[in-house]
Amino acid sequence: MIRVPGDKSIxxxxxxxxxxxxxxxxxxxxxxxxxxxxxxxxxxxxGCEVPELPSDGGPIRIQGLGLRGLSAPEGVLxxxxxxxxxxxxxxxLSGLSIPAVLxxxxxxxxxPMGRVTDPxxxxxxxxxxxxxxxxxPLRVVEAxxxxxxxTSPVASAQVKSALLLAGLGAGRRVEVxxxxxxxxxxxxxxxxxxxxxxxxxxxxxxxVMSEPPSNLKALSLRVPGDISSAAFLLVLGALGxxxxxxxxxxxxxxxTGVLAVLERMGARIRAENTREMDDPGGEPAGDLVVLxxxxxxxxxxxxxxxxxxxxxxxxxxxATRARGTTEIRDAEELRVKESDxxxxxxxxxxxxxxxxxxxxxxxxxxxSNRALEGKVRSFGDHRIAMAFGILGALPGNRIQVDDRGxxxxxxxxxxxxxxxxxxxxxxxxxxxxxxxxxASAPEARRDDTEGPDRQAAMGRAPIVTLDGPAGSGxxxxxxxxxxxxxxxxxxxxALYRAATLTLLRSGLPAEEWPDRGSGELxxxxxxxxxxxxxxxxxxxxxIQGEELRSxxxxxxxxxxxxxxxxxxxxxxxxxxxxxxxxxxADGRDMGTVVLPHADLKVYxxxxxxxxxxxxxxQEGVELDAARLEEESLRLAARDDADRxxxxxxxxxxxxxxxxDTTGLTFDRQVEAIIQAVRSLDRSQEPPxx
Ligand code: S3P
Numbered sequence: 001m002i003r004v005p006g007d008k009s010i011x012x013x014x015x016x017x018x019x020x021x022x023x024x025x026x027x028x029x030x031x032x033x034x035x036x037x038x039x040x041x042x043x044x045x046x047g048c049e050v051p052e053l054p055s056d057g058g059p060i061r062i063q064g065l066g067l068r069g070l071s072a073p074e075g076v077l078x079x080x081x082x083x084x085x086x087x088x089x090x091x092x093l094s095g096l097s098i099p100a101v102l103x104x105x106x107x108x109x110x111x112p113m114g115r116v117t118d119p120x121x122x123x124x125x126x127x128x129x130x131x132x133x134x135x136x137p138l139r140v141v142e143a144x145x146x147x148x149x150x151t152s153p154v155a156s157a158q159v160k161s162a163l164l165l166a167g168l169g170a171g172r173r174v175e176v177x178x179x180x181x182x183x184x185x186x187x188x189x190x191x192x193x194x195x196x197x198x199x200x201x202x203x204x205x206x207x208v209m210s211e212p213p214s215n216l217k218a219l220s221l222r223v224p225g226d227i228s229s230a231a232f233l234l235v236l237g238a239l240g241x242x243x244x245x246x247x248x249x250x251x252x253x254x255x256t257g258v259l260a261v262l263e264r265m266g267a268r269i270r271a272e273n274t275r276e277m278d279d280p281g282g283e284p285a286g287d288l289v290v291l292x293x294x295x296x297x298x299x300x301x302x303x304x305x306x307x308x309x310x311x312x313x314x315x316x317x318x319a320t321r322a323r324g325t326t327e328i329r330d331a332e333e334l335r336v337k338e339s340d341x342x343x344x345x346x347x348x349x350x351x352x353x354x355x356x357x358x359x360x361x362x363x364x365x366x367x368s369n370r371a372l373e374g375k376v377r378s379f380g381d382h383r384i385a386m387a388f389g390i391l392g393a394l395p396g397n398r399i400q401v402d403d404r405g406x407x408x409x410x411x412x413x414x415x416x417x418x419x420x421x422x423x424x425x426x427x428x429x430x431x432x433x434x435x436x437x438x439a440s441a442p443e444a445r446r447d448d449t450e451g452p453d454r455q456a457a458m459g460r461a462p463i464v465t466l467d468g469p470a471g472s473g474x475x476x477x478x479x480x481x482x483x484x485x486x487x488x489x490x491x492x493x494a495l496y497r498a499a500t501l502t503l504l505r506s507g508l509p510a511e512e513w514p515d516r517g518s519g520e521l522x523x524x525x526x527x528x529x530x531x532x533x534x535x536x537x538x539x540x541x542x543i544q545g546e547e548l549r550s551x552x553x554x555x556x557x558x559x560x561x562x563x564x565x566x567x568x569x570x571x572x573x574x575x576x577x578x579x580x581x582x583x584x585a586d587g588r589d590m591g592t593v594v595l596p597h598a599d600l601k602v603y604x605x606x607x608x609x610x611x612x613x614x615x616x617x618q619e620g621v622e623l624d625a626a627r628l629e630e631e632s633l634r635l636a637a638r639d640d641a642d643r644x645x646x647x648x649x650x651x652x653x654x655x656x657x658x659x660d661t662t663g664l665t666f667d668r669q670v671e672a673i674i675q676a677v678r679s680l681d682r683s684q685e686p687p688x689x
Contacts, residue, residue, distance in 0.1 A: 001247040001287065002417065004230045006031040006057050006223040008410050009157065010185050010250065010283060012084045014221055015039050016092065017189055019048040020168070021064030023218035028059040030223055034409045035082035037658070042077045042089065044662055045607045046070040046098075052658050055412070057223075064218055067168065072098050074625070075609020076137065076632035078639075079104040081338060081380070081409050084158055086136060087116045091162025093140045094125040095169025101130065101629060103137040105640050107338050107380045113138060116162045119150040125166065137633065145170035150177070151204075154333060155306040157182035164190065164197070164209055168216075174209040180303040181205040183254045191281060193217045203303050222277050224250035224285035228310040229411045231258045232386050235318045236421065237290035238267040239394050244290055244421070250277075251284045257307030259288075261315055265295040265322055297324030297367055305330050310337075313387035316345050319365040320354045320372065321394065328362035338409075339379035348376035348388055352399055373398040380644075382409040393418055405651045412654060460581030461487065462680055463597075464673070465590035468604035469639050469650060471611035473661065473669075477604065478586035480670045485677060488535045490528070490577055490585035492594070495570040496561040497548040498526055498537045503560060504552055510559075518565040526570065528577035535577055562647050567593075588642065591653030600680050601656035602673055608632040610662045 011031040016039065018025035030036060032053040040050045047070055051060045077100055079086040086102055090113065093100050103109070114134035117127045126141035148167050152159050155178045164186050167174035180203040187197045187207060194217045196210040230249045237244030251259075251271060259269055267290060274286035295318055300308070308315065312331055319326035334341040342363055349356040352374040355366035376399060378385035385406050392399030407414040464481070466474045475491065482489035499521055503513050506520040527538040537544045547553070560566055574594050578585060587594065591601035606614070612631035616623055642650040652658065657676060661669045 001245045002233060002421075003247050004225040004233065004249065005033060005411055005413070007185075007226040007250045007283075008033065008035055008228065009084065009183055010189075010221075010223045011036045012039050012082075012088065013161070013185050013189050014219060014223060015043060015050060015062070016088060016165070017193060017216065018062040018064055018219055019043045019046070019050070019070065020067050020216055021193060021218040022066050022215040023064055025062045025064060025219040025221070026059060027062065027219065028222045029057045029225075030054075030060065031226065031410065032057065033412055034080055034652075035085065038078065038080035038082045039085045041605070041607060041660065041662075042073075042079070042085065043070075044660060045073045045075075045077060045609060049663075052660065055655070064216070067212075067214065067216060068096070070096060070098060073100050073609060075607070075612050075628045076101045076103045076636065078608045078632075078636055079108055079136070081105050081107055081382075083108060083111055083338070086111075086113065087158040087162045088165055090116050090127070090138065090140065091120065092165040092169050094120050094127070094143070095145050095166035095172075097142045097144060097170075099140055099142050101137055101139045103633065103636055105380075105636075105643075109136050111135070111336055111338075115152070115154065115156065115159050119148070119152070119159070119163060120145065120166055122150070123148045123166070123172075145172060148172055148174040148176075150175070152176060152178045154178070155180040155182045155205075156333075157184075157186070157306075160207060161186040164207075167209055168195070168212050171212060171214075173211045175206065177204050177206045179204055180306050181254055182306045183252065185252065185283070188252075188281060188283065189219065189221075192279075193219065220278065221282070224248055224277055224283055226250065226410070227252075227255050227258065228383075229414075230288060231311040231314050232390050232411075232414070233417075234258070234262060234267070234269060234288065234290050235314050236390050236393060236418075238262065238269075238292060238295060239318065239321050240292060240421075241395060243292050246288045246290075248285055249288050251286050253284070254307055257304045258311035258315065260304065261298060261300055261308060262295075262318070264298045265318065266293065267295060268293055295322040295367075297322045297326040299327045299329070301327070301329035301331070301362070305333070309333060310383060313341055313345055313383045314390060316349070316363060316365055317387045317391045319367055320349065320391065321369065322367040324367055326365045326367065327359075328364075329359065330361055332361040334362075337381065337383075339381035339384060341381065341384065344377070344379040344381060344384045345387070348384065351376055352388075352391070352397070369396070371396040371398070375400045375402065378403040378406045380406060382406050382411065386411060386414055389414065389418060393421075405649065408652065408654075416654070462599035462677055463578050463581050463595055464584045464600045464602065464677055465595050465598040465653070466584065466586040466602050466604055466673075467588060467591050467650075467653060467656065469611070469635075469642065471615050471635055472604040472606055473614065473666070474586040474604050477666070477670060477673065478584045480666075481673045481677075482584040484670065484674055485584070486533075487582045487584050488530055488533070488577075490535055490574065490583045492570065492574060492585070492587045492590070493557070494535075494537045494548060495526060495528065495573055496557050496566070497553050498539050498544060499566050499570060500553045500557045500560040501544070501547055501550075502526075502539065504556070510556065513560065514563045514565075517563065518569065521566065521569045526573045528573055535583075562645070564647050567648060588650050589648040591656055592651050593648065596653075600676055601653045602676065603652045603656040603658045604669075605658060605660050607660075607662045608635055611635055
């Protein structure tokens with residue numbers, strides 16, 4: 001049986017509400033995706049000690065701070081790619097009258113926030129727009145929220161939940177009417193915590209939350225698997241060569257529209273072992289079994305749209321293989337998701353040769369059994385990338401998806417799971433014929449590195465990698481960890497400097513380095529060799545020191561490090577230096593590309609505000625709120641550029657341990673890594689009997 005990661009919507013709410021509870025909440029099965037990490041990271045900045053989200057969905061405990069316990073943040077709150085984080089926090093923080101600035105990546109910055117701030121403003125909330133009208137970045141200004149009564153033109157769980165959270169923070173009754181029922185996870189969770197919330201009517205649907213109590217009961221919750229993630233596999237099972245079983249999928253009736261539509265298309269799907277998670281009124285869940293078989297075209301629209309809004313990309317993919325023409329209508333909301341999903345689907349379907357027609361509120365797709373082939377773009381949207389991953393895995397199709405790492409937003413491990421289903425192996429090798437997949441795709445690189453079994457050969461000391469965004473302190477940390485462990489610090493920067501020196505000495509003009517420099521580098525002998533407890537660069541047999549730090553090299557090194565052939569060229573010396581183990585390597589792609597089989601991978605993070613603070617301190621600049629905010633925004637833009645860059649984009653390695661250093665001293669963060677290295681040793685010792 002396959003398992004999918006925890007439900008994204010439930011995970012966000014469980015994190016936020018646990019922080020507000022009185023007492024310790026116990027949560028299991030939370031989604032460890034980037035979106036939920038954004039919510040967890042922000043809660044930490046607001047003063048709640050949220051542990052790292054375990055990558056296996058293991059249990060965590062959160063000590064709630066009570067309804068008034070969160071504190072005003074310094075710097076900017078980074079919502080990343082997550083609309084749910086941004087909108088729910090706009091509601092909560094304005095209800096609590098906590099001043100803060102919220103921002104996100106370019107995709108999130110393009111999404112409308114007025115749908116939340118307008119009704120909040122009408123109730124007395126205040127916001128300042130720091131960017132485009134109705135978009136992030138937005139400042140929440142201290143203000144008292146009054147009565148909250150709102151009829152929403154869209155059926156949006158984010159709008160509804162933002163208002164409920166605002167009412168919770170402000171101690172107010174809330175009444176929201178939506179045109180059709182949107183997902184009701186917030187209502188269910190609030191009830192379990194002792195808040196009175198009622199919903200009535202199918203369309204319009206009215207939700208009334210009574211004036212909240214002053215204390216919320218802590219949660220004890222197991223989050224079911226996300227049906228929005230399971231949907232991809234259901235389509236694979238229905239249209240692929242063999243059926244599939246998926247364990248423990250959330251079956252909340254406000255989310256199961258995708259099952260109803262697939263069944264209407266003729267898919268054979270069975271729910272087994274259905275149950276209510278935790279207690280009556282919790283979240284229903286069950287195992288899903290899908291059998292292969294032909295599908296027929298259908299019409300999708302009307303009030304069922306909110307119950308399957310996130311599944312439309314994969315339903316459109318299913319429609320390419322259905323008999324007849326499928327029409328999807330009333331789905332204009334798709335235009336303001338992580339991408340304009342109508343336009344993204346139409347462009348990509350056309351790019352692979354499917355017949356499709358764009359409609360203002362949806363699309364029409366003609367089914368066929370023609371082979372679909374070509375390159376598609378993710379448009380920075382996890383669900384677009386996964387929908388086309390599945391289309392490419394269907395028999396006969398060959399599709400390359402550009403930005404595969406984006407799936408980490410909601411479904412870390414998606415590509416590996418697809419590969420394990422045997423559906424993806426062909427596509428993986430084919431993709432190397434054309435544009436190479438993004439370096440972050442771990443499976444794409446396995447063949448040119450040491451095999452995973454090598455790692456099991458425990459005759460050597462561990463290899464440790466440290467990756468992380470700019471300003472996370474990875475190189476100073478790596479150096480200190482190596483020093484205390486008696487390991488060598490593997491610093492790729494020195495090799496980039498040596499490559500820069502070689503190119504400078506070659507006399508080739510700098511404009512020609514990207515195209516013609518590889519010959520010069522191939523002719524040079526580049527090594528990292530241990531000397532007095534450090535790895536030093538040896539170029540053509542000679543140890544290099546001061547030359548590597550000359551102003552000419554310093555000026556050019558960043559540009560050289562962005563040249564693909566240079567990165568390829570230094571892989572060999574880096575891997576060679578790590579071969580014997582006993583190294584701590586830091587960089588932006590150490591755990592993903594250079595040493596994908598490292599024994600311990602650490603991903604260092606810190607809140608934007610903290611990283612900004614460290615940067616400014618390092619530069620000796622005096623700290624004030626305006627400077628911190630400016631530096632935070634600059635770092636957010638830099639993160640985004642680093643994630644999107646073509647060469648060595650910044651990615652959290654799939655199997656990395658994340659270490660959020662926001663509240664840690666340098667010493668404690670170094671110790672935490674050393675502990676992790678030591679427990680690695682223990683886990684490799686034979687068990688004591
Ligand atoms: C979500 C609600 C939906 C959905 C999103 C998650 C939530 O958005 O598309 O992925 O967790 O509340 P809208 O509320 O904007 O429809």
